[in-house]
Amino acid sequence: MLCWSISAIKLSCHSYPSHAIPSRAMPCSLAGGKRDTDLILPINSSLSVTLHQDQLKTTTTAAASRDFTEDRLWLNGKEADVGHPRVQACLREVRRLARKRRGGGEDAAALSLSYKIHIASENNFPTAAGLASSAAGYACLVSALARLYGLEEELSEVARRGSGSACRSMFGGFVQWQRGERPDGTDSLALQVAPETHWPELRVLVLVVSGEKKPVGSTAGMQTSVETSPLLKHRAEVVVPERLAQMMQHIRDRDFEGFGQLAMRDSNQFHATCLDTFPPIFYLTDVSRHIIALAHRYNAHHGHTKVAYSFDAGPNAVIFALTDTVAEFVEVVRRSFPPATNGDQFVRGMPVGSAVLPPELVAAVLTEPVPGAVQYILHTKPGPGPQLVDDPSQHLLGPDGLPRSRA
Amino acid sequence: MLCWSISAIKLSCHSYPSHAIPSRAMPCSLAGGKRDTDLILPINSSLSVTLHQDQLKTTTTAAASRDFTEDRLWLNGKEADVGHPRVQACLREVRRLARKRRGGGEDAAALSLSYKIHIASENNFPTAAGLASSAAGYACLVSALARLYGLEEELSEVARRGSGSACRSMFGGFVQWQRGERPDGTDSLALQVAPETHWPELRVLVLVVSGEKKPVGSTAGMQTSVETSPLLKHRAEVVVPERLAQMMQHIRDRDFEGFGQLAMRDSNQFHATCLDTFPPIFYLTDVSRHIIALAHRYNAHHGHTKVAYSFDAGPNAVIFALTDTVAEFVEVVRRSFPPATNGDQFVRGMPVGSAVLPPELVAAVLTEPVPGAVQYILHTKPGPGPQLVDDPSQHLLGPDGLPRSRA
Known part of the structure; x- marks a missing residue:
């Protein structure tokens, strides 16, 4: 069993058009060009600030083993549907890139692509309260999977397939998500505008007024906005x-x-x-x-x-x-x-x-x-992109590939 | 002393772009044409529904006398500043029209234009709570003054000088306020789209959630909107x-x-x-x-x-x-x-x-x-435009030209 933990950024915290509707996952059917819903292409470029992991973070552990009989997923300690189309899109893309890198031949030293995987992910902040939990979550997922399969390329385009704004969370500091022009979305990527060290005096205060789930998921809301808001x-x-x-x-x-x-x-x-x-x-x-x-x-x-x-x-x-x-x-x-x-x-x-x-x-x-x-x-304050967790005791999956029981 | 009371519409209740910012008093400085603030010209045309006076109404009494030493104004029983620029604009316009009608010569039978006037106005609903109190108030004021001076022409343009949306309240039923094109605002008028009898099944429910004064007056708010909202x-x-x-x-x-x-x-x-x-x-x-x-x-x-x-x-x-x-x-x-x-x-x-x-x-x-x-x-439900009050006991000013003490 190979096991990697990545403690990634929480809150790709949106200095600016990150709050713009189009900065999030956007199935685009505006006049002038329908873009594909599955590809999550935005209707305009956007900017965000990635927040520091010392305060808000998602931790994700991915493991692969010949002993696993199926892909499985746990979110905040509870088993969740690994068949979710966005999770599947990320898994499929990472595996496709891994296969491409190996040129079709199976490398005995590398992790077998046929192994099933187990994924566990936890936030240290309330999910779905408008704190960009899905951005952090998918950035972390893609980073963990990439390490597991030994990928080294820039993967913001893959993270975008999980949650649009997750592509920005693949970098630290100030990040732009380029709208891109190509129909296949391969140029709809994140680029770092300035690193987290660029503006040392800048601070961020998150005023948490409610831990309740928001009534409308941001992706569903945006879809309706694109369709109905002049x-x-x-x-x-x-x-x-x-x-x-x-x-x-x-x-x-x-x-x-x-x-x-x-x-x-x-x-x-x-x-x-x-x-x-x-x-x-x-x-x-x-x-x-x-x-x-x-x-x-x-x-x-x-x-x-x-x-x-x-x-x-x-x-x-x-x-x-x-x-x-x-x-x-x-x-x-x-x-x-x-x-x-x-x-x-x-x-x-x-x-x-x-x-x-x-x-x-x-x-x-x-x-x-x-x-x-x-x-x-x-x-x-502004912080770095996804980081590898060095301390094995922080891995979320135990030696049996199942979530560790939390004390 | 001549005395007229007009019980006018309250709530020019805005079926539609009446709620549009531009449907209200608008000092317009949008790109493409600055319009005069004093003239209250809108940046687009709008529609509204005038509500029935049986439920919401403003009553205004205007009186003129050689014995009055100054123009005076009472709002809801309290003396108010008659020098308010919008009140003065309405007074000035009505007097100018009266002077024009008389062709410069003083008609002995007509009310002397040199007499000072007293005005009293009351709403039977909370003012400044977003219930179009100023629209009803200025429509009523202009109607009362017009009767006092014997004017018979269409006066929505004059009412507009008091409060933009007041021009719509000069008619019953469904009313359009035409934006107009002329710099002097003489074509920025109200027109009746359909009378109050046109849609007999239509009803209106006003859900009053607060009688507090709103924090931003609608005119001041609109001015800021025109200047800052892309x-x-x-x-x-x-x-x-x-x-x-x-x-x-x-x-x-x-x-x-x-x-x-x-x-x-x-x-x-x-x-x-x-x-x-x-x-x-x-x-x-x-x-x-x-x-x-x-x-x-x-x-x-x-x-x-x-x-x-x-x-x-x-x-x-x-x-x-x-x-x-x-x-x-x-x-x-x-x-x-x-x-x-x-x-x-x-x-x-x-x-x-x-x-x-x-x-x-x-x-x-x-x-x-x-x-x-x-x-x-x-x-x-939809109702008529300003109505003359026949019953003298309902006049707000007593024989001395001062507000009647309310029992």
Whole structure:
């Protein structure tokens, strides 16, 4: 039995059009060119930030053995359907590449392609709450399978077959997913715009407002949006291409004002196209709206963009800020949404210093508090792409090829 | 002293692009033609339904006297600033038309144009809660002033100077506000598409979810939208003209399926452009979203469009339905949002019959109830334009020209 564990990025966290509808898996039938649903081709290019695995991560272990009688899959400890078309697409593509690499002849030293495989995957964060769990999951899956079969090529195109945005999670730092032009999707790939070390002062605060499953899966929602929203078509064809070029420049310049303004505007526009979908899709709740208003009051008080919000397919806010703003804004959030029960675990992830709010800030920014509306804050930063897990004790599958029982 | 009272329409209730941003007062500076802010010219044409005065109304009394020493204004019993630019614009325009009509010579029998005037206006519904209070108010003001000065011409252009959508409230039934082309706005007028008697089965349910003042006035909000929303420009130039033509046809055909679908899609798109505004504007709350989801489940259960929602610049829902649907849907709303205290006043306006919900409807449509989320339901229908109040006891100003003390 060969066994590999990869602890991969969670949250390909979407500095920008990553929140754009088209940045996710998109079966495209817009006027001007139907693209294939199975291939998951986007209607425009997009950008994202990969978050650090120290805070949010998916861990996936893949194993192959002549003793396995069938392919099997466990998600967060429960057996799941390995026949899921997207899992199958990833498996098929990786095996096809492995077969191609070996030139048809069976290499005795290499893992037999006929062996069945076992896969186990776990997130350390709530799934399906708009925290890009499927992006991290499929990036991790493809990376683990690739190591298992000894592949060394760039595999973002394969990860895309699992979940569109997973292709961006194959790289660290700031990543572009190129729309591509070819009908077969072979040029719809991820490219690193800048590594995770490019902007050392950039920090990310995830304000988790709900661990519930979102009512509409992001892929199903996008399909409906493409079919019914007249505004989405305009956004994809006209607005996003301009903004994408601006955003790349802001990132290269480490221009937080430009970066933050555009991140907020584009998050809002993505959610606008969700509302223009029929029936409409709402990911933002009253709590999300409170957070948005708070960010605008905070920036207005300081006279420039100190924090920028961005929301994916769920109510949780992703806040971008520079290191010198984190402690003060976390205190603003704590005062605005006083923690209900888990006061000591309200701030998680990287350490946050303490801050005393000046009275004029309190007067200008704080309003009636909404207790318990924010469950917790996760403090993190841009991070690398999928990493191999060196420590065998962290593998999710035991020597028998079955999930280890968790203590 | 001459005194006229006009009890005018409340709620120019917006079957359709009335909810469109451009259907309201719009200082337009879109690419392709800046239009004058003072003139309140829209960036596209729009349609609305005027609601019946038996349920929602504004009453305005205007009086002129040689004994008055200054122009004065009372709103809902409190003295207000008569110097408000929009009130002044209406006064100035009406006086200019009166002067023009008299050909410069002073007619002894006519009211002297030099007399100061007193105006009192009251709504029987909460102001500034997205129920088109300013539309009804300015339509009523202009109608009362016109009667006072003996004007007989069409005055929607003058009402537009008070509040853009007020021009539509100058007519009953289904009304179009033509965008117009001329820089001076003289062709930006209201036209009746069909009278209030055209579609006798059409009913309107206003679900009042909040009497609070909305956080952003609709005019200020629209100004920001025009300046910052890329999607609004596309909506105004491309989407609305097509939809307007379709909507007029649906109204002419009394096609509820087409009418309802388009009303919902267009309401959603208006709110999408609010979200695309920067900073974003949110009129819909979690309760609004509950109502929207409820309407979609109800229609899905019946297999066609039985109810259609539309939201203006506030969280209150306007529901369109035909007479045969009202009782059942009101019961669905009552079960979904059980009244907190005013159970006996939960349904107001026109009588609503009782209905028993079939078990399969309950199972398919109802979810966890949200007690108290809807304050009350107002049942009404399309109604006429401004009406003269015949009963002198209903005048708001007493013989001394001051507001009557209310018992």
